[in-house]
Amino acid sequence: MRPWPEKAESHRLYLGRVRDPSTEEVLDEVLACVMRAPRSYTGEDVLELHAHGGEANLSRLVGAALRAGARMAEPGEFTRRAFLAGKIDLTQAEAVAEVIAARGERALRLAQAQRAGALGALVGRLRGRLVEVLAEVEARVDFPDEELDFAPATRVAEEVAGLEREVGALAASYARGRLLAAGIDVVLVGRPNAGKSSLLNALAGEERALVDASPGTTRDVVEVEVDLDGVRARIADTAGERDDGETVELRGVALGRRRRARADVQVLVVDGSVGFGAVEQRLLVEAAAPVVVAWNKRDLGPPDGIPEGTAVVATSATRSEGLEALRREIRTAAGDPGDEAALAVSTARQHEALAEAGAALGQARSALAAGEPPELAAVDLRLGIDRLGRVLGEGVDGAVLDAIFRRFCVGK
Ligand SMILES: Nc1nc2c(ncn2[C@@H]2O[C@H](COP(=O)(O)OP(=O)(O)O)[C@@H](O)[C@H]2O)c(=O)[nH]1
Ligand SMILES: [Mg+2]
Structure with a gap:
């Protein structure tokens, strides 16, 4: 692109002309913006060109960019990179597709709340509480006979039961999210x-x-x-x-x-x-x-x-x-309870991970209530933590990510 500033400032629009790399022909007059890492959508260095619309014009510009060494993005590749760079969690990444696909005001509002991180934050808080409970339970495993400052066993069991209810309610919100x-x-x-x-x-x-x-x-x-x-x-x-x-x-x-x-x-x-x-x-x-x-x-x-x-x-x-x-x-x-404010999960993947977390918490709760050795409850609590982490995208393998981002369009 000409003219090109000596040192382009990040996040600033420049007006210039794009030339074909081999023929020098002026292809279009465009706005260009450099966004330097980590302050970009993907967390990497990004150059954006804002050109005139129209299929012929854009495909000629894309062709020139490809000849200059660029390659076409895969569906959802930008969002996938943003996720892999830790800019967003997986619930936010999934919400990008839902914002675009949203039909109807309430579906859009739900998708936007999720894209902004509301669901991820809620799941993160639940997991944080669960980590604390696990620490309590593990302390009992490590020091079973000591008169340490343990929280009373009933309080731990109550906290697990409370978490089980909250996780269960979030899993159940899938009916509304899907609707x-x-x-x-x-x-x-x-x-x-x-x-x-x-x-x-x-x-x-x-x-x-x-x-x-x-x-x-x-x-x-x-x-x-x-x-x-x-x-x-x-x-x-x-x-x-x-x-x-x-x-x-x-x-x-x-x-x-x-x-x-x-x-x-x-x-x-x-x-x-x-x-x-x-x-x-x-x-x-x-x-x-x-x-x-x-x-x-x-x-x-x-x-x-x-x-x-x-x-x-x-x-x-x-x-x-x-x-x-x-x-x-x-x-x-159709099963719409009509409650506007509440968050809801919207993908089968999120629902499944939450349901598994809820089931693990149920196991932990009954083990604690039955006075079984704390090791048993600890296993289920760890499983619950793992499943909540998966909602956020932790430990999710490449095949799952492929399935998620296949739904996206190119350029997102
Ligand atoms: N009086 C009255 N006539 C109606 C009403 N709704 C439909 N109609 C009439 O009933 C007839 C059949 O309507 P239509 O919608 O074609 O019925 P369909 O065969 O069930 O699709 C038409 O002449 C309509 O104008 C209504 O609420 N009141
Ligand atoms: Mg008819």
Whole structure:
């Protein structure tokens, strides 16, 4: 790049031109920034060029950089280097991918908190407390008969039980973390003309599915991504359930059944002017996921005859009534407790390590409670410490890191 300062200052933008290393041709005018180690994302010396967008321009610049001796980064390589350099822990590295993939406000907030280190800090604190407990227990192993200043055995056991609860709660938060990250798969089912397509359009806030007064209009599965108050949901509208449809519609019915099989929540749309009948009863019984009944066309008839214990919301799709309650019931049925502030783990890897830590703590707790030799509890406590360390990325082998960073895009 020309002109190039004698000694480029770190973290300062320079304006200059990039030339092809062999032909000297000016390729672009760019901003360049040097970030010297250790004050960079990866902890190494980094040079960043800010060029004009556009695929042709950028690929020519990349080509010139490659000819000058650079190589392409692998997916997630920058974040992997940052992790290996100790700039961030593994929960933060994983959160980088989640920030980018986040759909929906709450998923993004959770990912950003994790990227900033909130989960890592919490796990680090839990591990610190566990290390102290282990020291107490080991002191008893080393000096069993001495009247040292031991904490009472019951207090140690209580602390282990407390840690077990906290680690267990964090492991259990995976249900929410996964829900936020993956979104909710919802499927609308019900007899033709109940108002499924109208309800989908009302939830989407726009005309997405065909609505018609004659039954059997929806033949394909129409899927729309909808924001359920901060949680993403994919809502699928299916062909109505009836047994005498024509061929095309029957194919739609079959597609709808398949979509239903992988839904997190089924919304059973009842035609309020017809009522809850045999078709609805069958759909309710056959459902493989939690069911929310949307008693639609409530302007034509109030809810009636719905089996007890079924979540019901009265809606009017055409008047946009009852939609807020329906969104809430769908989230609840999917298992969203809605607690904003709490942290949650979001990857299977974090969940597994925490679950193993919790199990080890449970073993240690019962060994202590049963008055068994402290050596036994110490083994489990060490295992718990190891597993909490793994959440942070300690002792995690290359294959696990490969699997994590494969999900990343190049340049992250
Ligand atoms: N009165 C009333 N009519 C509705 C309501 N929701 C849908 N409809 C009408 O019911 C008919 C069938 O709606 P549609 O959404 O196509 O039903 P689907 O076959 O279940 O997808 C259309 O004429 C809609 O305008 C509602 O809440 N109240
Ligand atoms: Mg329809």
